[in-house]
Amino acid sequence: MASEKTIGRLSLYRRLLDRLLVQGKSHVYSHQLAALAGGTAAQVRRDIMSVGYSGSPTRGYEIRELIRCIGNVLDDLHGAGAALVGVGNLGRAIMAYFSGRRPHLAIVAAFDKDVYKVNRVIHGCPVYSSDDLRQVIAEKKIRVGIITVPGNQAQEVADQLVSAGVSGILNFAPVPLRTPEHVYADDLDVTMSLEKVAFFARQKSLEKEAVKP
Amino acid sequence: MASEKTIGRLSLYRRLLDRLLVQGKSHVYSHQLAALAGGTAAQVRRDIMSVGYSGSPTRGYEIRELIRCIGNVLDDLHGAGAALVGVGNLGRAIMAYFSGRRPHLAIVAAFDKDVYKVNRVIHGCPVYSSDDLRQVIAEKKIRVGIITVPGNQAQEVADQLVSAGVSGILNFAPVPLRTPEHVYADDLDVTMSLEKVAFFARQKSLEKEAVKP
DNA sequence: TGTTGTGAATCTCTTCACAGCT
DNA sequence: AGCTGTGAAGAGATTCACAACA
Numbered sequence: 001m002a003s004e005k006t007i008g009r010l011s012l013y014r015r016l017l018d019r020l021l022v023q024g025k026s027h028v029y030s031h032q033l034a035a036l037a038g039g040t041a042a043q044v045r046r047d048i049m050s051v052g053y054s055g056s057p058t059r060g061y062e063i064r065e066l067i068r069c070i071g072n073v074l075d076d077l078h079g080a081g082a083a084l085v086g087v088g089n090l091g092r093a094i095m096a097y098f099s100g101r102r103p104h105l106a107i108v109a110a111f112d113k114d115v116y117k118v119n120r121v122i123h124g125c126p127v128y129s130s131d132d133l134r135q136v137i138a139e140k141k142i143r144v145g146i147i148t149v150p151g152n153q154a155q156e157v158a159d160q161l162v163s164a165g166v167s168g169i170l171n172f173a174p175v176p177l178r179t180p181e182h183v184y185a186d187d188l189d190v191t192m193s194l195e196k197v198a199f200f201a202r203q204k205s206l207e208k209e210a211v212k213p
Numbered sequence: 214m215a216s217e218k219t220i221g222r223l224s225l226y227r228r229l230l231d232r233l234l235v236q237g238k239s240h241v242y243s244h245q246l247a248a249l250a251g252g253t254a255a256q257v258r259r260d261i262m263s264v265g266y267s268g269s270p271t272r273g274y275e276i277r278e279l280i281r282c283i284g285n286v287l288d289d290l291h292g293a294g295a296a297l298v299g300v301g302n303l304g305r306a307i308m309a310y311f312s313g314r315r316p317h318l319a320i321v322a323a324f325d326k327d328v329y330k331v332n333r334v335i336h337g338c339p340v341y342s343s344d345d346l347r348q349v350i351a352e353k354k355i356r357v358g359i360i361t362v363p364g365n366q367a368q369e370v371a372d373q374l375v376s377a378g379v380s381g382i383l384n385f386a387p388v389p390l391r392t393p394e395h396v397y398a399d400d401l402d403v404t405m406s407l408e409k410v411a412f413f414a415r416q417k418s419l420e421k422e423a424v425k426p
Numbered sequence: 427t428g429t430t431g432t433g434a435a436t437c438t439c440t441t442c443a444c445a446g447c448t
Numbered sequence: 449a450g451c452t453g454t455g456a457a458g459a460g461a462t463t464c465a466c467a468a469c470a
Contacts, residue, residue, distance in 0.1 A: 004409065005461070011408040015387065029429070038389040038400075042463055045431065057429040058470050073412075080411050089306035094403065096302050102404075105411055143414050146407070168414025170407055174228060176251040182420065184413035187251075188406050190307065191315075193399055194359070194383055195224040196217065198293050198318055199286075200397035201356050201381025207395065218439070242451070255441055258452065270451040271448050 002050040002073065009047050012037055014070045017063050029060035081108035083142045083166070085157050086149035087117050087127055090172055094148060099123040107146070109136050130160075137164040144168045151175045158185070215263040215286065222260050225250055227283045230276050242273035284317075294321035296355045296379070298370050299362035300330050300340055303385055307361060312336040320359070322349050343373075350377040357381045364388045371398070 002010070016036045020028055030048070031041040048061065053069040055061035084091055084107050091110065098107050110127045112118060118129045128136050136142075145161035147154050147169060154173030161169055162183050169185040171177050174192075179185045215223070229249045233241055243261070244254040261274065266282035268274035297304055297320050304323065311320050323340045325331060331342045341349050349355075358374040360367050360382060367386030374382055375396050382398040384390050387405075392398045 003461075004413075007412050008402075008405045008409050011405045012389070012402065015404065031429090036389070038391070040463070041429095042432095042465095043461090046462085049431070055430060056470080057431090057468080060429070074408055076411070076415055080415070082407065082411070089302070089309050093302035093306045097403065098407075102408075105408060143418060144407075144411050166414070167417040168410040170410045176225070176249070178251070182417055184410060184417050186406055186410050188401070188403070189221075189225065190310065190401070191228065192221045192224045193401050194295065194311075194357075195287055195318060196221050197381040197383045197397060197399050198289070198295070198357050199220050200217075201379070202289055202293070204380040204395050204397050205356060216439075244451090253441070254451095255443095256439090259440085259454085262453065268452060269448080270446085270453090273451070 002047075006047050006050055007074070009037065009039070009043075010051065010070050010074060013044070013047065014067055014074070017067050017070075021063050021067070026063055027059045027061060028063055028066075030055075033061075075104050079104045079106075080144060081106060081140055081142050082144040082146055082170075083108070083133075083137055083140075083161070084110045084125075084146040084148060085112075085130065085133070085161070086147060086153075087112040087114075087122065088148060088150075091146075091148035092122060094146065094172075095123040095125055099125070108140055109142060111136075133160055134164040137161070137166065142166060144170070147171045147173055147177075149173060215260075219260050219263055220287070222250065222252070222256075223264065223283050223287060226257070226260065227280055227287070230280050230283075234276050234280070239276055240272045240274060241276055241279075243268075246274075288317050292317045292319075293357060294319060294353055294355050295357040295359055295383075296320070296322045296324065296346075296350055296353075296374070297338075297359040297361060298324045298343065298346070298374070299360060299366075300325040300327070300335065301361060301363075304359075304361035305335060307359065307385075308336040308338055312338070321353055322355065324349075346373055347377040350374070350379065355379060357383070360384045360386055360390075362386060 013033060030044040034041045034044045051069045051073045053066055087110050095107055107125050110125050111130045111133050112127055113130045118127050120127050143166050145166045147157050149157050151173045154175045158169055158177045158179060162179060167183055171185060171187045174189055176187050177185045226246060243257040247254045247257045264282045264286045266279055300323050308320055320338050323338050324343045324346050325340055326343045331340050333340050356379050358379045360370050362370050364386045367388045371382055371390045371392060375392060380396050384398060384400045387402055389400050390398045
């Protein structure tokens with residue numbers, strides 16, 4: 001089975017391949033894809049191995065076919081809908097971003113506690129009251145939740161999502177979630193990322209100054 | 214030197230420790246911090262080793278002092294300002310989120326091409342024209358850039374930021390950035406994260422069904 | 427020649443396990 | 449007794465390097 005890191009890169013490769021296709025390309029070599037993805041050719045070849053597709057030593061990979069094989073691995077055959085909880089700034093930004101982008105992985109329901117936000121349609125997606133979360137998720141057979149509520153409500157929302165039956169959660173709140181073993185949760189912690197960048201930016205600055213004193 | 218992963222976790226630990234402090238706690242054991250952070254006690258101890266602080270076998274770590282030591286590693290002594298480029302939905306969400314949160318790492322300038330957005334103050338942060346990017350970044354000695362523009366403009370903005378002198382970039386656009394070796398860049402790819410969650414959610418569902426058929 | 431696919435080596439990160447301390 | 453700090457082992461991911469191929 002493909003590792004977590006590999007799955008992430010496959011998602012990236014697919015988008016890059018889509019772009020190449022639009023540009024009229026039909027084949028690509030591992031080193032070209034690696035350059036676009038910011039990785040090495042060997043890594044690209046290994047990742048592609050895991051989807052069970054083989055390229056040709058002379059022409060490289062056939063883009064259309066490779067996209068199809070990646071889709072076989074990544075996509076749910078019947079399409080998958082996601083639910084977003086927390087229609088604030090960030091929630092709306094994410095709804096806007098995914099609106100009409102990938103039909104097989106769309107945000108099909110949003111939830112908020114604020115009565116002024118519910119019963120509206122934002123970026124093509126209906127907003128429900130958080131009270132109806134369990135029911136809507138069951139009806140629409142939603143298996144993925146996206147949490148964009150403030151940190152102090154994130155765990156509570158996660159518990160509701162899990163109890164409603166989702167098996168994957170993408171969490172934007174700055175709090176690591178506690179979830180049962182049968183649920184996959186990924187924390188996308190912006191504060192952490194920014195502090196990390198700030199730290200390594202400082203390192204790089206110091207290196208520069210050390211060279212040219 | 215601390216690894217990339219360790220730096221990220223230190224940022225998380227610090228926020229958790231802040232919370233504990235507010236709750237009136239004064240000491241914490243590695244296994245408690247690990248539970249909050251979703252890691253193991255051994256990992257917490259190793260991470261803390263790298264900031265050069267030692268706890269007591271009887272009382273654990275003194276929270277206030279540990280926060281200080283983590284700050285010594287993570288924070289720039291003189292504070293660090295970040296610049297955000299792209300005042301759209303996502304840009305505003307991030308500005309709102311960091312507004313007044315961490316004084317030593319604030320977003321001190323935002324940029325946009327849209328004339329209706331420039332010369333305003335959003336979430337306490339002045340918005341400048343993208344034309345003035347180089348000048349403002351030099352004046353304010355900004356070393357960290359945040360990219361929240363659409364994918365097709367991201368690389369161009371990154372090049373401008375690099376040429377203006379930043380040494381770290383946090384990129385939200387769904388395109389891996391090409392940056393010179395002396396610049397640290399982190400791509401925070403939401404599409405990738407969501408597709409990863411959807412994939413592993415499906416795995417988990419299948420596991421569940423396999424057990425209870 | 428220049429590519430793919432892949433075993434083997436390497437590198438990095440995590441966990442184990444226990445001495446030492448209080 | 450129960451914790452910390454850490455050497456050593458283990459697990460995982462990446463890169464090397466080369467046979468096989470067109």
